[in-house]
Amino acid sequence: xxxxxxxxxxxxxxxxxxxxxxxxxxxxxxxxxxxxxxxxxxxxxxxxxxxxxxxxxxxxxxxxxxxxxxxxxxxxxxxxxxxxxxxxxxxxxxxxxxxxxxxxxxxxxxxxxxxxx
Numbered sequence: 001x002x003x004x005x006x007x008x009x010x011x012x013x014x015x016x017x018x019x020x021x022x023x024x025x026x027x028x029x030x031x032x033x034x035x036x037x038x039x040x041x042x043x044x045x046x047x048x049x050x051x052x053x054x055x056x057x058x059x060x061x062x063x064x065x066x067x068x069x070x071x072x073x074x075x076x077x078x079x080x081x082x083x084x085x086x087x088x089x090x091x092x093x094x095x096x097x098x099x100x101x102x103x104x105x106x107x108x109x110x111x112x113x114x115x116x117x
Contacts, residue, residue: 003042009033018042046070049079050112053086053098060115063088065098069107079103091116 001021007014007029016028016038026038040046048070052062071079079102086098092115099109 005038005041007034007037009037045073047073047076049076049109051080051083053083053088055088055090055092055115057090057115057117059117060113063092063115064112065109066112067102067107068110069105071102071105071107075103075105079109083109088115 001019003018003020005016005018007016010031010033012030014029014031014034016026016034018038018041019025019027020042024039024042026035029035029038048067050064050066052064055061055063065083067079082099082102088098088111092111092113094111094114096111097108098111101107102109
């Protein structure tokens with residue numbers, strides 16, 4: 001099976017073709033990073049997950065959070081459900097770990113905004 005992707009690693013936006021039947025052979029890339037991106041996107045796609053959680057604050061009722069590393073795409077919805085009942089109590093500092101080891105992966109949800117009140 002052949003998949004077509006647009007590489008997002010650098011600004012060139014190469015149109016990649018990844019042939020899964022030929023050991024994920026990548027063509028259409030203009031740099032070596034395109035090969036690595038094409039293979040990983042077909043074999044194990046990952047994403048940084050961004051969302052918000054509730055905060056006990058009149059000024060800022062929601063705090064933006066994100067995973068500090070990419071997680072497998074197949075786990076995104078399960079990871080989102082971890083945030084459903086989360087309520088933070090100020091002070092919250094940018095970089096504070098909100099949930100550690102998301103779904104057993106080596107990444108954490110971290111706050112991306114300071115909420116001091």
